[in-house]
Amino acid sequence: xxxxxxxxxxxxxxxxxxxxxxxxxxxxxxxxAWYQQKPGQAPRLxxxxxxxxxxxxxxxxxxxxxxxxxxxxxxxxEPEDSAVYYCQQRSNWLTFGGGTKVEIK
Amino acid sequence: EVQLVQxxxxxxxxxxxxxxxxxxxxxxxxxxxxSWVRQMPGKGLEWMxxxxxxxxxxxxxxxxxxxxxxxxxxxxxxxxxQWSSLKASDTAMYYCARGNNTNWFWFDPWxxxxxxxxxx
Numbered sequence: 327x328x329x330x331x332x333x334x335x336x337x338x339x340x341x342x343x344x345x346x347x348x349x350x351x352x353x354x355x356x357x358x359a360w361y362q363q364k365p366g367q368a369p370r371l372x373x374x375x376x377x378x379x380x381x382x383x384x385x386x387x388x389x390x391x392x393x394x395x396x397x398x399x400x401x402x403x404e405p406e407d408s409a410v411y412y413c414q415q416r417s418n419w420l421t422f423g424g425g426t427k428v429e430i431k
Numbered sequence: 432e433v434q435l436v437q438x439x440x441x442x443x444x445x446x447x448x449x450x451x452x453x454x455x456x457x458x459x460x461x462x463x464x465x466s467w468v469r470q471m472p473g474k475g476l477e478w479m480x481x482x483x484x485x486x487x488x489x490x491x492x493x494x495x496x497x498x499x500x501x502x503x504x505x506x507x508x509x510x511x512x513q514w515s516s517l518k519a520s521d522t523a524m525y526y527c528a529r530g531n532n533t534n535w536f537w538f539d540p541w542x543x544x545x546x547x548x549x550x551x
Contacts, residue, residue, distance in 0.1 A: 359537050361476075368526055369476065371539035380531065380539055412476055416536040419492070422476040 327351050329413050329423035337429045344400040346426045348413035353393045357417040360389055360398045363425075364409045372411075373398065405430050433457040435465075435527050435542035442548045443517050450513040451545045453527030457508075464535040465510040467501065468526045470544075479525075481535065482510060517549045 328351040338344055348358065356376040361369040371380040373389035376396060386401045400407055408430045413423040438452040453465060467479040480491040484503035491501070500513040510527060525545050528538035 361538075363476075368541035368544055369538070370541070371531060371537060374531065374533065374537040380537075414476075414538075416534075420478045420536055422478070425475050 327354060327415055327418045327421055329415055329421055331411075331413060331423040331426045333426060334424075335427045335429065337431055338403055340403055340405055340430055342403045344398075344403055344407070344428055346398040346400075346411055346428070348391075348396040348398070348423050350394045350396075350415060350417075352418070354415040354417035356392050357415055358389075358391070358396050359414045359416075360387075361412045361414065362407075362409045363412065369412065400428070403428075403430055433459075433529070433540050435529060435540055437525075437527060437542040437545045440546040440548070442550070444551055445517055445519055445549055447517050447549075448513070448515050449517055449547065450511050451525060451547065453510045453512075453542050455508040455510075455529065462505055462508070463529045465503070466528050466530075466535070466538060467499075467510075467512050468528055468538070468541075469495075469523050470526065471523045479512075484508075484510060517547075519549050519551075521547060522549045523547060 330349045332347045358376045360373040363369040377389045388399045390397050410425045410427050412425050434456045436454045462485045466481040469477045479495045482489045482501040484505050503510045527542040531537045531539040
């Protein structure tokens with residue numbers, strides 16, 4: 327299963343709202359996760375099972391969708407949210423999307 | 432706090448062998464599946480496969496099967512990723528990751544990564 331993330335880059339202001347898309351080449355049901363990776367760091371799990379926040383993740387991060395179309399929303403952006411965000415599916419084998427870079431300026 | 436601690440950066444020549452490690456420093460008696468993830472320079476994440484340290488059951492991503500070997504030592508809660516003959520294209524950051532509390536395939540926590548550089 328191929329995961330296509332869009333846009334490739336998102337430039338937004340602090341306090342704004344980010345909407346990241348992940349589209350699967352075939353249905354993955356709800357078996358999708360989102361990760362955040364900052365430069366020089368390992369990825370961090372944000373969302374699993376499409377909409378469940380991982381332990382310790384702020385409420386401004388939310389996930390939605392099922393089947394082939396998924397969205398990660400970051401409300402009230404903070405400078406520390408600058409990172410690359412990856413989606414990952416587990417319905418058929420295990421694959422990651424190509425990532426969306428979020429810049430907060 | 433659950434932590435996965437990986438071995439340090441390595442610089443190797445093509446054709447050399449290498450084994451890197453990932454130690455689960457958590458205090459739970461449960462032995463969890465460990466996955467390995469590759470990140471080539473400036474690129475995205477690729478799942479290489481997973482190992483169940485308790486049984487040594489292994490799934491390799493077909494893209495990596497035959498070129499890498501997973502193993503584990505449950506007595507020291509350590510998983511290993513091994514190459515018998517490195518190539519320049521193996522230059523990458525390698526992460527180990529454990530499943531979260533719900534499933535083996537949602538990765539949390541991750542190790543800090545081991546940078547492998549292969550150059551003549």
